[in-house]
Amino acid sequence: MNSTTTPEQIVTDFLHALEAKDHDKIATLLAPDLQYTNVSLPTMIGGQRVANLFELLLRKGTGFSVKIHGLAANGDTVMTERTDIIRVGTLHVAFWVCGTFQVRNGQIILWRDYFDWLDISRGTVRGIIGIVLPKFRAGFF
Numbered sequence: 001m002n003s004t005t006t007p008e009q010i011v012t013d014f015l016h017a018l019e020a021k022d023h024d025k026i027a028t029l030l031a032p033d034l035q036y037t038n039v040s041l042p043t044m045i046g047g048q049r050v051a052n053l054f055e056l057l058l059r060k061g062t063g064f065s066v067k068i069h070g071l072a073a074n075g076d077t078v079m080t081e082r083t084d085i086i087r088v089g090t091l092h093v094a095f096w097v098c099g100t101f102q103v104r105n106g107q108i109i110l111w112r113d114y115f116d117w118l119d120i121s122r123g124t125v126r127g128i129i130g131i132v133l134p135k136f137r138a139g140f141f
Contacts, residue, residue: 033046039113062087064085064087068082
């Protein structure tokens with residue numbers, strides 16, 4: 001991290017790298033000892049392992065979009081409140097996420113996302129409806 005790059009910028013750059021499917025940047029921003037947790041699911045250890053997972057998930061025909069509603073930082077800890085959209089073909093699933101990130105030496109060492117399974121279920125139902133009726137497809141306006 002150079003003297004002008006803040007933890008907030010590292011996290012924002014990372015989320016936008018996911019959107020852009022910039023796998024090199026994703027791998028660069030994740031520390032070798034990263035701990036990645038979607039709360040209620042098992043924790044993954046290792047930045048390259050997580051980068052490989054996203055390279056597999058974000059292949060042709062799939063995508064990720066993010067809208068950051070709020071971002072706060074305290075030292076090297078950054079919290080985001082956001083809406084994520086996962087796209088698989090014409091299925092677009094939008095859901096609310098609160099993420100906690102810790103940054104050290106320009107890399108993310110901790111990424112913990114909190115979400116609500118009911119919200120994901122609602123997003124999935126809306127996504128299925130959006131396949132048939134595209135005006136209901138999740139997106140950012």
